[in-house]
Amino acid sequence: MILTTERMFVMIQIRPVSDLRNKFPEIEELVIREGQPVFLTKNGYGSMVVLSLDKYAELTDNIELKLDEADKEAQSTDIRYTHDEVFSRVRTRINDKR
Numbered sequence: 001m002i003l004t005t006e007r008m009f010v011m012i013q014i015r016p017v018s019d020l021r022n023k024f025p026e027i028e029e030l031v032i033r034e035g036q037p038v039f040l041t042k043n044g045y046g047s048m049v050v051l052s053l054d055k056y057a058e059l060t061d062n063i064e065l066k067l068d069e070a071d072k073e074a075q076s077t078d079i080r081y082t083h084d085e086v087f088s089r090v091r092t093r094i095n096d097k098r
Contacts, residue, residue, distance in 0.1 A: 013038040017047050031055075 013030055017040040020027060030036045031052050038050045051059075074080075 010036065015040055017042045020050070 013027075013036055015023075015027065015038055020040060027038050027050060030038055031050050035052065035055060037055065039046060040048045040050065
């Protein structure tokens with residue numbers, strides 16, 4: 001599979017999980033130096049994804065900030081929303097962007 005970004009094509013790296021042991025330097029090169037995730041399979045099925053710490057931080061840092069904001073908001077008000085109310089709002093926002 002090929003992903004396209006603004007100026008380049010990136011080949012998605014899908015490897016058997018055994019490559020993690022047998023070809024670690026090669027996977028490390030892709031993950032750290034090239035910034036690409038490597039998708040690992042076991043018995044032909046997706047098993048895990050290997051990411052660099054920097055890429056993982058890019059994906060999760062904003063989530064941590066938003067959760068901290070939500071905690072502060074929860075401490076400052078007694079208003080609470082049900083699961084259905086929250087996900088209804090999320091779906092509405094997603095559909096409005098389309």
